[in-house]
Amino acid sequence: MEIFNNHKKLFTTATVLFLLLTVVIAIVPAFDNQMNNGPLPDAQPLSENARKGRDLYISNGCVACHSQQVRNVHMDKVWGNRPSIAADYALSTRVDTWRNTATLMGTERTGPDLTDVGNRQPSLDWHLLHLYNPRLVVKESIMPAYPWLFAYKEVLEEGDIAVNVPMAMRRNKRVVATQEALYLVAYLQELKQAPLPEATTTPSFLYKPEEKSGATESKADDGLLDGQVLYAANCQSCHQASGEGLAGAFPPLKNSKIVLSKDLKLYVDIIMNGYDSRPEYSAMPAVGHNMGWTEKEVTAIINYERNSWGNKAPKVSEEEVKEVMEYLKTQMK
Amino acid sequence: MAMSRFYPLLFSCLLLYTPQVSKAHVMLPTSFSFRDMDWITCLGVVLVLFLFIASTLLYKYINQYWQLLQNRMQREEEDGKRLEYLIRDSNAEQISRLWNIINQLLKNKRIGAVLFFMLGTVLQGRAQFYEKVEDLDLLSQGGVLVTMVLVAIPLVVAIILLVVQIRKQVRKSAHMGTKKEAEELATYMRKQDDIDAAVFEKRMGALQYRLSDQELSGEAAISDEKGLLQSRNLENLPFVAKKRKALPRPKIDASSSRLIQWFIGTATFWLLFGTTVGEYLGIKFIAPDAEAISWLSFGRLRPVHTNAVFWGWSSLGMIGLGYYIVAKVSNVQLQKVNWGWYSLILINASVLLGSLSLMAGINNGGGEYREYIWPIMLLFALGLAFTLGSYLKTIAKRETKEIYISNWYIVSAVLFISIVAVVGYLPSYQDGLGETIIQGYYMHQAVGMWFMLFTLGIVYYFLPQQLNRPIYSYSLGILAFWTQILFYTLIGTHHFVFSAIPWWLQTVAIVASAGMVIPVAAGTTNFIMTFRGAWHKVRDSYSLPFFVVGIVFYFTGSMQGTAEAFRYTNLLWHFTDFTVAHSHMTMYGIIAFLLWGGIYALLPRLTGKESGQAAIGTHFWLALIGLMIYSVSLMYGGTLRGLAWMENVPFIDSVTLMMPYWLWRAIGGTLMWISHIIFAYNVFQMMAVGKEEKSLVDQVVDYLEKENIETN
The missing domain is CATH 1.10.760.10 (Cytochrome c-like domain)
Incomplete structure (x- = not known):
């Protein structure tokens, strides 16, 4: 074939093919995405x-x-x-x-x-x-x-x-x-995810693992959530694995009065809505609220914290915590 | 049993040990569950195989025994003849021992020692057996199979016992026969008074005969009338195989030779620089507080490493080899050599300025391999343009009618990377997700349309040249060329599977990734078939092993890329260090190894100097072993990490999980890094650097000439 022996034709053909594919796979989709996507109405531009x-x-x-x-x-x-x-x-x-x-x-x-x-x-x-x-x-x-x-x-x-x-x-x-x-x-x-407008349906997460009968990974044998895993993922970076916190920055949970107290109101309130009333420590964010926790997660964390690092306090039930959470909600309003 | 069922069966047998991990750091192997039917068929196959092996063994033993009996019956010859055979069949030591004994016997006429024993009677156990051949038609019935398997178990045991028993008998009989024969011979010798000493002495003399090593040369000093002999320095310890020296070739013109050497020399520098940075980055995973200098912080150094080995080492090395190949296969001198020099300077300047600016914190926005800001990348693009011009002018002047396939790949690579660079840096369509789509295109085309395409061109030249045989199939090369363009161009966005970019774009990328099987299989087949019948040449060559490794990784690395593109594997491996292992298996296992092969093949031709084989061997093995440690540990750790994420383990646990694998990565990386130091030394050896020491002969001549001048 002549194309094999003519460098101008050969290299032009190859280049045209490559350019064509480039336009189809990269440039057109890039233009399309740039022109047809606007920011969400509630998205905040950076300060x-x-x-x-x-x-x-x-x-x-x-x-x-x-x-x-x-x-x-x-x-x-x-x-x-x-x-x-x-x-x-x-x-x-x-x-x-x-x-x-x-x-x-x-x-x-x-x-x-x-x-x-x-x-x-x-x-x-x-x-x-x-x-x-x-x-x-x-x-x-x-x-x-x-x-x-x-x-x-x-x-x-x-x-x-x-x-x-x-x-x-x-x-x-x-x-x-x-x-x-x-x-x-x-x-x-x-850096926060902007909320979607009311009318839009939230795209779903795919590849949801099948609910196994009996124990799953994040749950302990009794069907309750594993408080230690939740603590490690959400609390440990401030309060530390030892529960001792960091002096002058994050308060200890070990021997903490709030953690060991019989009255759960303040304890649940802090977990759900944050805390900033002690000048010697940093403010705590509303971890529970931000993560969308229910009484299940809160109970697991409370029970973990009340029975770790030498802490000894009676376990609480999900019902108790639920009651407190409902009460707090009414107080907030 | 239907054969069509056999293959999936075999395949599922191979998968039997697929491990399943359910916790981050604990590997729990769970058994692969066949459907019931498959289990039974599998057992059936095993049983048939067993029966076959058992009956083969039985046949063999019985045959042996039969032969033995026959021999024994035929042995009617007289003892004297047997002694003759014995002497003939013995080696020097045996015969002298025998002679000593007989000497003693003859002298003393008495029995010195009783050496042989005789056992009583040969056990005459006769095992009876029957063979049961199973009716294969029944194997298609599941229920029947279960019963048959159950029935077969005692049968199997019985057959094993039978085989063992028969084997024992055969061996016993054989021993018995030899012992008996020895006894008979010894008795015969004892009785004899007149064994001929001459027979022994003659035979002993014959066996002990040695050449004097002077048969051909004679006693006289060597006289070499035709100048055929050359003294060679023999190596003391032959711990590396002696490789063939590069044959002297017609020299290429000095100007382009110098240019190519500069390309390779600077490429080697960037390899050393880039991988020193990489090595340090690997150490930082284990020792993050090694230092806290902003210019050396991880985020800034990482692109320095990747860009230096991409645009510095690999690109300069490829272009340099390209300058040789393009001219060589066009059968003309290189055109526009000075454009080559501009290109060299521009590309080096680009990498130098790029590395410095990245360390200073100036980058283009974080897209991988696109970290140099546009004014710096522009230098690189200009350099490419000069090289492209020089290549095209050379090809236009070619003396051959056809354009050899190497030049298809090489010139197209330079053309395509120019387009890729322009598309990647033009701003008008890169707001929002446009940037991501272009990023996927850019990073993958840089890899596939520049490094891979160019390097394939290099292989298409050096592999046939080093093997001294033509490429297996020109057509396969052409097929691979066009399919590479077709599929590779489309796969870029497989780096952003499950991201916010359009779903159809992700799907196209995944499908095209699967399509990459065609060019990769075609290319690999072509190279492997070129080796066909010439594998022994690998033993004699120090460049071919690099090509072999490069080709193997070309297949495995590319196929791994296809496997990684699928949606499930993205769940498992995306964002983990598995990707890092993959990029090293390809950019290092393929590109670097093939470049090394090319450089070791080319530099001695340019300069007439070779590097020490031990040093090349050390480079090869350190690089290969280092790469294996590096990639296997990261692939394994990366898989565990992906599984941990899928199990929603706290993130920090997935960090601690990786620590041992990061340590192994640093160990492998260190081996690779050391190998580069050796490579740099080898390049230095092969290059015409510095003033050479004159040989002894030349020095003597110099002295004589000097004296001559002084006396005159």
Whole structure:
């Protein structure tokens, strides 16, 4: 065939084929998605500080380990209340003349997904401590430390936000968050899944595991949820696996009066709606509310906390907790 | 039994040990459950096989025994003749021992020692057996089968016992026969007074005869009239196989040779640099607090590693080899050599500036392999344009009528990567999810249409050349070429399965991933068939082993990519380190190994210098073993992690779960990294670097000449 012996025809044919496929598979769908997707009505554009934090997130390559996409599969349910949809990324446009759009979806999940981290972990103190050195709060973490986002000062000045770093690590100086650290945390705090409009049906999570008869993984033998697993996933990064918390940042649950108290009202209230009445500690987010917990989860966690690390208090039943939760709901209104 | 049922059966037997993991860190093997019917048929097959083996063994033993009996009956020859045979069949040691004994006997005329015993009677046990051949037609009936299996169990035991018993008898009889014969011979010798010593001495002399090693050369000193002999340095310890030296070839013109050497030299630098960074990143998984310098933090260094080995090492190495191949198969000198130099400088500048800017925190937004900002990538694209120009001008001037298939692949690769780079960096359609769709396209086309396509072109040249035989099938090469373009272009978005990009786009990518079986199988078949009948050449060559490994990984790595694209496997492996293992098996197992093969084949031709074989062997084995440790540990750990996520185990537990596998990855990575240092040393050896020490002869001549001048 002549095409085999004529370099102009051969290479032109190959190029045309490749270009054609490129247009069909990449350029047309890209245009289509760009033009036919707008942001959700309730989506909040990033604040000015958060936008600067996002630049830091990009330039430090956080996307190498953290994804920002909740896939529509059941195993991703822990990262958000609904699967991510095209509209979630519609606000993302070109960063500037030099840099391309950054949807920051990511392809690796060496660390947790951050789509909804603003709801999961809103605490500024936790984030600052974690950024200064992640192993201060999560000792198993392999995330890099970012001490260059902090400054060392002899004396605190007005408006300085000090980070509660152990003395040995700060050489008798105070560790102060720089503007950059605050920007970055602002960005993380604003990473939240926007609610879908009332009328739309939420896309479902696929590959839901079949309900096994009898015990499943997250449930103990008696059919109750495993409090230890829930604690590890939701509480441990602040209160620690030892239940001792971190002095000056997160209070201990070991020997805690609230945990061991007979009256469950305050205890359940803190788990569901957060707590911020002790100046020496950081504010606690409304973990239960954010995670959409029912009395099942709350009971499991309470019973785990009341009977761990040397704590000894009678177990509570789901009925008791349910009653308290209903009462709290009426109080809120 | 119907054969059509046999194959799925066999396959399910292979799957018998599929492990099922139900907890993050504990592997609980559960038995594979056949449907009842399959179990029975499987047992039936096993039983038939057993019967076959048992009856074969029985036949063999009975045959042996029969032969033995026959021999014994035929043995009517006299003892003298047997002694003759004995002497003939013995080796030197045996015969001298025998002679000593007989000497003693003859001298002393008495029995020195009784050496042989005789056992009583041969046991005459005769086992009776019958063979039951099962009616195979009945095997199609499930209920019958169960009964038959149950009935068969005692039968099987009986047959085993029978076989064992018969075997014992045969061996016993055989021993008995030999002992008897020995006894008879010994008695015969004892009785003799006149065994001829000459027979023994002659035979002993013959067996002990050794050549003097001077038969051909004679005693005189060597006189080499035709200059045929050359002294060779013999290696002390032959712990590496002696490989064949590269044959001297007509030299290619010095200007393009220098250009190619520079490409390979700088590629080697980027390999060392890029993998040093990679090695350090691997260590950071285990020691995250090694240091806390912003320029060396994980997120910034990771793209430095990937881009340096992509655009630095692999690209420069490929282009350099391409400059040789394109000209060689066109049968002309390389055209526009100076464009090649521009290309070299531009690409190196791009990688250098890119690495620095990434470390400084300036990147394009986080899309993989697209981290260099556009002004830096533009340098790379310009470099490509110069190379493309040079290649095309050379091909246009070719003296051959056809365009050899290597040039199809190589030139198309340069054309396509240019398109990919432009599409990837143009901004107008990249808002929102547009960016993600383009990212999927970009990253995969960079891999498949640049590295893979170009490297295949390199293999199509070097493999036939190193084997000294034509490529098996030109047509398969052409089929692979067009199907690669057709399917590979479509698979990009399989990196975003289950994400927010359109479902149909994901499906197209998955289907096309399956279609990749065609070009991969065609290419692999072509290469393997080219080896056909020439596998022994691998033993003699130090470049071919690299090609063998590269081709094996071409098949396994690419097929693994197809397997990873399916929806279920995405659940299991996406986001885990399994992907990292896959990218190393391909970019390293395929691309790097094939480039090494090409470089080891080409550089000695350019410079006339070879590297030490031990060093090349060490490079090869360290790289291969390192890669295996690296990828197996990450694949295994990645699978466990995926399962842990599917079980909704707390995330931090899936981190601690990975720790041992990250450690093994660092160990494998270290081996790979050491191998690159050795490779760099080898390249240095092969290149015309520095002033060479003159040989002894040359130095003597120099001295003589010097004296000559002084005396004159």
